[in-house]
Amino acid sequence: xxxxxxxxxxGIRAASxxxxxxxxxxxxxxxxxxxVSSGNLELVEQVSLAVMPGETLCLVGESGCGKSLTCMSxxxxxxxxxxxxGSVRLFGTETLGAPERVLNAMRGRDVTMIxxxxxxxxxxxxxxxxxxxxxxxxxTDLVGGAVDRRVVELLDQVGIPxxxxxxxxxxxxLSGGMCQRVMIAMxxxxxxxxxxADEPTTALDVTIQAQILRLxxxxxxxxxxxxxxxxxxxxxxxxxxxxxxxxYAGRVVEAGTVDALFEDPRHPYTRALxxxxxxxxxxxxxxxxxxAGTVPAPSSRPAGCNFAPRCPQVQARCQVEPxxxxxxxxxxxxxxxxxxxxxxx
Ligand SMILES: Nc1ncnc2c1ncn2[C@@H]1O[C@H](COP(=O)(O)OP(=O)(O)OP(=O)(O)O)[C@@H](O)[C@H]1O
Numbered sequence: 001x002x003x004x005x006x007x008x009x010x011g012i013r014a015a016s017x018x019x020x021x022x023x024x025x026x027x028x029x030x031x032x033x034x035x036v037s038s039g040n041l042e043l044v045e046q047v048s049l050a051v052m053p054g055e056t057l058c059l060v061g062e063s064g065c066g067k068s069l070t071c072m073s074x075x076x077x078x079x080x081x082x083x084x085x086g087s088v089r090l091f092g093t094e095t096l097g098a099p100e101r102v103l104n105a106m107r108g109r110d111v112t113m114i115x116x117x118x119x120x121x122x123x124x125x126x127x128x129x130x131x132x133x134x135x136x137x138x139x140t141d142l143v144g145g146a147v148d149r150r151v152v153e154l155l156d157q158v159g160i161p162x163x164x165x166x167x168x169x170x171x172x173x174l175s176g177g178m179c180q181r182v183m184i185a186m187x188x189x190x191x192x193x194x195x196x197a198d199e200p201t202t203a204l205d206v207t208i209q210a211q212i213l214r215l216x217x218x219x220x221x222x223x224x225x226x227x228x229x230x231x232x233x234x235x236x237x238x239x240x241x242x243x244x245x246x247x248y249a250g251r252v253v254e255a256g257t258v259d260a261l262f263e264d265p266r267h268p269y270t271r272a273l274x275x276x277x278x279x280x281x282x283x284x285x286x287x288x289x290x291x292a293g294t295v296p297a298p299s300s301r302p303a304g305c306n307f308a309p310r311c312p313q314v315q316a317r318c319q320v321e322p323x324x325x326x327x328x329x330x331x332x333x334x335x336x337x338x339x340x341x342x343x344x345x
Contacts, residue, residue: 034086061247118179129167139190154185177208249306
């Protein structure tokens with residue numbers, strides 16, 4: 001596979017520099033034909049994804065495309081009133097419809113999640129060290145002084161200087177970037193094999209964002225973590241992804257390796273997203289090409305292809321006939337590519 005040098009916000013990275021060969025390995029997460037509904041309204045439709053050990057899959061797309069619901073389904077954390085069908089296998093175990101006791105055992109131990117706003121996720125009236133200690137006690141057999149030592153070790157691991165002092169701070173005494181590091185330390189408390197990160201850098205400024213991305217990559221190399229990373233930002237995708245799934249209006253419309261997707265984006269929506277990004281090949285002063293229009297709400301998705309009303313290459317067929325309902329078989333969900341294989345996964 002050719003190595004494409006891509007530029008994200010934090011610098012330049014050879015996107016294929018890490019090996020993602022997994023001969024014989026089982027996916028840590030395999031989602032097949034996942035549909036999430038609210039009553040008879042389908043919010044997420046027929047999503048299929050796989051994440052291999054030690055690799056990062058980025059879910060990318062505009063707001064409302066179904067990225068968070070896909071992640072929440074993977075953790076069995078859908079809001080009341082929402083139902084999921086299809087299959088979600090975590091480490092080979094089917095979790096859709098699994099008893100809460102099974103899900104609870106997996107959450108925190110094998111799979112864990114971090115969110116966009118660490119300040120909101122942390123308890124404001126508890127010292128951060130105490131909050132990490134609670135996560136350690138809940139998910140490991142450590143007790144007494146060993147818990148305290150592990151708190152300091154985790155804070156060190158996520159790059160918080162003078163961990164012994166900072167563990168006594170309250171969240172408001174730390175910056176946003178430091179709080180996100182604390183959240184990552186809590187997430188790592190149980191030595192998970194899969195981390196789901198829902199826009200963990202969106203609320204941070206660009207420099208801190210780059211530091212957190214670097215930290216996640218380093219931790220991944222050190223711990224062999226698999227990561228599902230949700231983002232709107234293709235710069236971030238270029239920085240961190242091995243594989244990418246592009247979502248639009250509840251569906252995966254294109255998926256592939258990060259190199260292939262950046263080198264040869266095919267779905268008109270992927271191409272439109274690429275045209276919007278600030279890349280190093282863009283001449284200074286060139287206006288950004290916006291994707292005109294907005295993502296349709298689940299209640300007003302069109303009869304044919306969901307992207308048809310915004311698509312610059314729309315054909316008569318797209319208005320009436322949805323493209324493939326599943327991206328399972330290595331295909332692009334677009335009538336322009338009826339039988340062509342999707343970029344290699
Ligand atoms: N509990 C719910 N009940 C009804 N509709 C919901 C619920 N949660 C999400 N939705 C709808 O499902 C669609 C997908 O939402 P989701 O949050 O997964 O999108 P997203 O791609 O993660 O967006 P964002 O980037 O803004 O977080 C949206 O139209 C959203 O309004």
